[in-house]
Structures are given as structure tokens and as C-alpha cells.
Amino acid sequence: MLQTQFLAVDPVLVAAFAAVLVLTALLADYARMLWMRRRLPPGPFPWPIVGNHFQTPATRPWITWEKWAQYYRTPMLTIWIGRHPRIILCDAWVASDLLEKRSDIFSSRPRLIVMGDAINTTTTNQTVLPYGDRWRVHRKLMHAAVGSQAIRNYRSFQADESKLLIRDLMVDPNDFELSIERYSVSTTSIVGWGRRINSKNDYVAQQALKMMEAVNFVVPGVFLMEAIPAMLQLPAWLYSLPHTLHMGSAIIARYFYMLTEESLGTRCGQEAFGKYMLDEQKKMEEKKEKNKNGQGLSDLEVAGLMGNLIGGGVDTTSSTMLSCILAMACFPDVQRKAQQEMDAVVGRDRSPTWADLDENRLPYLTALVKEVLRWRTVTVLAGIPHANTQPVEYQGYHFQANTNFTGNMWAIHRHPRDFPQPDDFRPERFLDGHADQRPYPNARGSNPFGWGRRQCSGQPLAEQGLRYSLGRMIWAFDILPGLDDQGQNVKLDIFAYTESENTRPEAFKARFVPRSDTIRQLVLEEAAEAREALRIYDGDTKLSVDDAAPNPCLV
Numbered sequence: 001m002l003q004t005q006f007l008a009v010d011p012v013l014v015a016a017f018a019a020v021l022v023l024t025a026l027l028a029d030y031a032r033m034l035w036m037r038r039r040l041p042p043g044p045f046p047w048p049i050v051g052n053h054f055q056t057p058a059t060r061p062w063i064t065w066e067k068w069a070q071y072y073r074t075p076m077l078t079i080w081i082g083r084h085p086r087i088i089l090c091d092a093w094v095a096s097d098l099l100e101k102r103s104d105i106f107s108s109r110p111r112l113i114v115m116g117d118a119i120n121t122t123t124t125n126q127t128v129l130p131y132g133d134r135w136r137v138h139r140k141l142m143h144a145a146v147g148s149q150a151i152r153n154y155r156s157f158q159a160d161e162s163k164l165l166i167r168d169l170m171v172d173p174n175d176f177e178l179s180i181e182r183y184s185v186s187t188t189s190i191v192g193w194g195r196r197i198n199s200k201n202d203y204v205a206q207q208a209l210k211m212m213e214a215v216n217f218v219v220p221g222v223f224l225m226e227a228i229p230a231m232l233q234l235p236a237w238l239y240s241l242p243h244t245l246h247m248g249s250a251i252i253a254r255y256f257y258m259l260t261e262e263s264l265g266t267r268c269g270q271e272a273f274g275k276y277m278l279d280e281q282k283k284m285e286e287k288k289e290k291n292k293n294g295q296g297l298s299d300l301e302v303a304g305l306m307g308n309l310i311g312g313g314v315d316t317t318s319s320t321m322l323s324c325i326l327a328m329a330c331f332p333d334v335q336r337k338a339q340q341e342m343d344a345v346v347g348r349d350r351s352p353t354w355a356d357l358d359e360n361r362l363p364y365l366t367a368l369v370k371e372v373l374r375w376r377t378v379t380v381l382a383g384i385p386h387a388n389t390q391p392v393e394y395q396g397y398h399f400q401a402n403t404n405f406t407g408n409m410w411a412i413h414r415h416p417r418d419f420p421q422p423d424d425f426r427p428e429r430f431l432d433g434h435a436d437q438r439p440y441p442n443a444r445g446s447n448p449f450g451w452g453r454r455q456c457s458g459q460p461l462a463e464q465g466l467r468y469s470l471g472r473m474i475w476a477f478d479i480l481p482g483l484d485d486q487g488q489n490v491k492l493d494i495f496a497y498t499e500s501e502n503t504r505p506e507a508f509k510a511r512f513v514p515r516s517d518t519i520r521q522l523v524l525e526e527a528a529e530a531r532e533a534l535r536i537y538d539g540d541t542k543l544s545v546d547d548a549a550p551n552p553c554l555v
Contacts, residue, residue, distance in 0.1 A: 033083060039398040040085055043078035044068065049228065051080025056221030059499045062380050066090060066411040076397070077408075081220045082227030086385070086404040090411035092418055095451060096441035098394065098405065099386055103452030107131040110387040110404040113226045115217040118242050119249035125304040127384050131453070134295070138305060139457065141280060145191055145273040145309060146461045154191060154461070155354055155468075157537065160530035161187050161196070162469040163351075166476050167527035169512045170520070176325070176510060180318045181205060187465060188313030192306055193259065194268030194275075196537035204259070208310045211252055215315075215501045217245075218384060220406070256310075257303040266539035273309065277302050312458045316378050317465055319504035323376040324368075324470050326505050328479040330492050331425040335479060338368055338427075339515070342475045348516050351526060352471045365471050367427035369463070372470075373448035374413045375425055380503045382407030382450050413446060423494065473512075476519055482509020 030048040037046070046052050056079060057064050065088045069077045075091030089095040099106045108131035109116075116122035123129065126138035144150060161183050168179040178200040185205040186197035197205050216222060225231040225241065236243040260278060263269030281297040288296040328335040341364045346352050356362055386405045391398065414422035418438050419429060428436040430445050440446070449456040456462075473479070481489040496506040514520040 040078045041076035042072040046080035053227040062410040099451035107453040108387040118245045124300045142457045146458045148460045151461045163526045163530040173512045184317035193263035194272035195539045253303040256307045315502045319378040324372045327425045367430035370430040371427040374446040377409040377448045477512040480511040
């Protein structure tokens with residue numbers, strides 16, 4: 001009788017005991033957070049479990065972080081995403097000290113839940129791979145496509161595509177955003193698959209743009225799952241987002257791998273980066289078979305590298321060009337200075353050439369491109385966060401290994417010490433010896449492509465194309481605000497930008513007025529010649545995402 005009573009368990013007591021255990025664990029964990037916080041840069045006070053998730057705006061948090069950094073008077077701001085700190089770098093000099101001068105330690109990636117685990121890229125995609133041998137393999141492969149030596153081979157078709165773009169802006173100015181997207185995707189598609197994009201609404205171009213929407217997954221405060229990683233394991237019927245993200249990313253990855261295979265059937269595809277990637281995959285698989293300790297290259301890794309190539313080529317180039325158009329329409333004095341340089345060096349009887357750029361005959365244009373990249377940096381959070389591979393002491397603070405360091409380019413490129421009157425568009429900031437030039441921790445004078453060993457791989461390709469295409473645009477047109485229904489200039493807003501991490505101007509109206517009849521005729525003649533030269537790349541694709549959908553899982 002006594003034994004039976006002893007074995008009887010009061011469920012209320014069990015529940016109470018479990019609650020006490022959970023509460024104790026939560027308090028212990030919160031105590032750990034507060035103890036860590038004592039040795040971290042200042043920031044808003046975190047709550048248990050969720051940290052500062054509900055204090056961080058879901059849209060344009062970089063603006064709030066800039067204000068917080070000013071409020072706390074700190075170049076480094078600490079916010080908590082869930083139970084883990086995130087260090088927001090708001091100062092170029094501090095970022096350089098850590099991410100460039102100590103790049104041997106600060107070149108890894110933190111664990112990313114949505115950008116990594118949820119879309120199966122943590123161990124397969126160059127952008128989020130931890131620093132190490134596998135990342136070096138990916139970097140080396142990508143360098144073959146967009147390294148400083150490789151890109152010189154692309155000048156011919158980059159120039160031809162630019163000539164077609166200028167013609168499109170002249171004959172169909174109302175569609176200038178789509179024309180720019182077509183141009184930027186087309187040049188990168190030729191690099192990747194030997195196939196150009198002829199239509200503004202090309203299917204491959206639209207898939208590339210959709211793929212780049214994934215960059216928003218890295219913005220802190222958007223997904224509660226980033227603060228509470230356990231949500232990733234919830235069943236789909238209870239929380240469908242992880243399942244949806246995983247399936248969607250697998251289908252897109254399979255699509256880009258199949259597109260790479262398909263490109264081998266075209267003449268130019270045999271000379272493109274995709275052919276190189278598939279050959280390297282075969283070599284690495286053969287090496288893996290011979291050496292059981294070796295590593296191959298999975299289909300998912302190939303797809304990731306190909307997708308990164310075209311996705312990065314779309315956003316950086318097209319968004320920067322749109323920002324330049326907005327700036328030219330809003331700062332006519334700058335446009336006139338650039339055109340005066342063009343008239344003095346190039347004239348109006350010929351168009352700009354690579355020689356004009358290589359021999360630095362157009363220094364104001366070069367400074368103008370740098371200012372566009374500074375004025376409205378596309379990757380407003382500097383791309384993917386960095387992480388340190390070992391504990392670090394810096395300025396009296398202690399950072400545990402694998403701490404998340406996020407660059408706030410909105411704050412860094414608008415810091416009044418480095419860039420007085422930051423919202424003014426002034427290329428003079430980048431002219432050697434000019435009074436507007438200020439000291440900066442690198443020779444370039446800004447950081448639009450990131451820091452250290454994790455700088456954007458496509459920087460050389462992007463800069464080469466931007467200088468040529470923007471130079472040709474400024475040479476050809478007076479870029480003016482669009483007209484409203486009454487025929488008056490519309491009022492343009494230099495702060496009307498999208499909420500995406502890869503930011504670009506919201507839709508606006510602009511006019512492209514040829515600067516002379518001679519230029520108008522030259523634009524048409526050179527575009528006709530360029531179109532003939534580009535026919536070699538006119539291979540088409542028969543693939544759609546639906547072709548990849550039946551088998552979305554890559555190994």
C-alpha cells in the first residue's frame with residue numbers, strides 16, 4: 001500500500017518541477033548574456049531568448065543602427081539576435097583594423113540560420129562557407145571567371161552590350177530600368193554560359209533577379225527564426241517557412257546546374273565559365289576516387305558558384321547604374337563637369353574607348369564611379385557578416401570566437417569625418433590632391449565591395465563594366481528628371497530606395513536626351529555593329545524552373 005502511494009506521481013508536481021528547471025535554465029542563460037555584455041561594445045539592453053529582435057526594425061535597420069551608434073557614441077554597436085551578440089561596425093577605421101589588418105582571423109562566417117542552414121548553403125556556397133580549405137577551393141574556381149586577368153578577355157562583348165544599352169536608352173527611355181537589367185545580366189550570362197540575354201523580360205534574367213532576393217535573409221530582425229534557431233526543426237504543418245525555403249532553394253539550384261549542362265550544347269558555351277566548372281568537377285571527382293581522403297565538387301556547389309556569378313552581376317551593376325542616373329538628374333553640375341572632361345578628351349565625333357580608361361585620361365569619370373559606389377552602396381550591410389576564428393581583445397572589449405561582425409555601410413560611407421555632407425554627390429572626394437579628399441584606411445577611399453579576404457569576388461568585373469558603360473552614358477546624353485502630366489520636371493527623391501539589403505532606387509522617371517545629332521547617329525551605327533558582333537552568343541535555353549521541380553534535391 002505504501003509502495004503504491006510512493007510510486008504515484010502528482011502530475012502537478014512534475015509540471016512544477018519541469019517549470020522550475022526551464023526557468024532556471026533561462027535565468028542561467030540570461031545571466032550568461034549579461035555577463036558577456038559587460039565586455040562588449042554598448043548597445044540596447046537585450047531581453048531573454050529573443051535579445052533585441054523586437055527592438056530592431058524589420059525594414060532598413062541600418063538607419064536605426066546608425067542612430068544608435070551615435071546615441072551610444074561608439075564605432076561598434078552590440079545588438080543581440082536571440083542569445084548571441086552581433087557587432088555592428090559603423091566606422092571605417094575600426095572595420096579596417098579588424099577585417100583587413102587582421103584578416104587571418106576575421107575572414108570566416110558566423111552561423112547563419114536563414115541565409116545558411118534553411119537554404120542548405122552553409123557548407124556548399126562560397127558566400128557563407130567558413131574560412132578554410134573548402135572556401136579556398138571555391139574562391140580559386142570563381143577567380144578563373146572574374147579575376148583581374150580573366151576580365152580583360154570580356155572587354156569586347158562588354159563594350160558591345162554597352163553600345164546596345166545606350167541605344168535602348170535613346171529609343172525606349174521609359175524602360176530604362178529593364179534595359180539596364182538586361183545589359184547587366186547579359187554580360188554576366190556570356191561569361192557564365194556563353195549565352196547573351198536579348199530580351200528585357202528574359203526568363204534566365206528573371207530567375208537571377210529572384211535568386212538575389214535571398215540576400216534579405218541576412219538582415220537581422222527580419223526572421224524570428226534567426227533569434228530562435230530551434231524553429232528550423234519545427235514540422236512543416238506547424239511552421240512552413242523552413243520547408244518552403246529549403247525546397248525553393250533546391251529547385252533554383254537544380255535549375256542553374258541544368259542550365260550549365262545545357263550550355264555545353266552551344267558553340268560559345270564550350271568556352272564559358274560553366275564548361276570550366278563542369279570540367280573541374282569531373283577532375284575533382286576523379287581525384288576523390290583515387291584518393292579516398294580527397295573532396296569532390298557536388299552539383300549543389302557548382303550550382304551555387306554559377307548562381308553567385310550571375311546573381312552578383314545583376315544587382316551590383318544594375319543598382320549602381322540606376323543610382324548614377326538618379327545622381328546625374330539630381331546633381332546637374334556634376335554631370336556637366338563629367339561631360340566637359342568627355343568633350344575635352346573624347347569629343348563628340350567618337351565614343352569613349354578602353355584606351356581612354358586605361359591611360360587615365362578621364363580621372364573625373366573614375367572618381368564619379370567611385371562616388372556612386374560610396375554615395376549609395378548597393379550592399380548596404382556589406383554583404384555577408386564576418387566572424388573571428390579565435391577570441392580577440394580590441395579596444396578593451398572581448399569578442400569570443402565566431403562572433404558575428406556586420407558592416408553598416410550606410411553609416412560608414414556617410415560618416416561626416418570621412419565624407420563631409422555625405423548626401424551630396426561629389427566625385428572630388430576621390431580626386432588625388434583635391435581639397436575634398438580625406439584620409440581613409442585604404443588607398444581606394446571606400447569599401448563598397450567589403451574587406452579583406454572576403455571582398456566580393458566580382459569587384460574587377462563590376463568596376464570594369466561600370467566605368468565603360470557609365471562613361472558612354474554620360475558622353476551620349478543629358479540625363480534629366482522625367483516629366484509629369486503637366487510637362488514639368490518631376491521632383492526626384494535621393495532617399496527613395498528599396499528596403500532590400502541590396503538596395504536600389506525606387507522607380508523614378510528620367511530622360512535621356514542625346515547631346516548632339518552626331519552622337520545620336522554614332523549611337524545607332526555602333527549599336528548596329530555591336531548587334532552583329534554579338535550574334536555568336538545568341539544561343540537560347542529551353543529550360544524553365546518547372547523542369548527542375550520534379551527532383552529538387554541535389555546531392
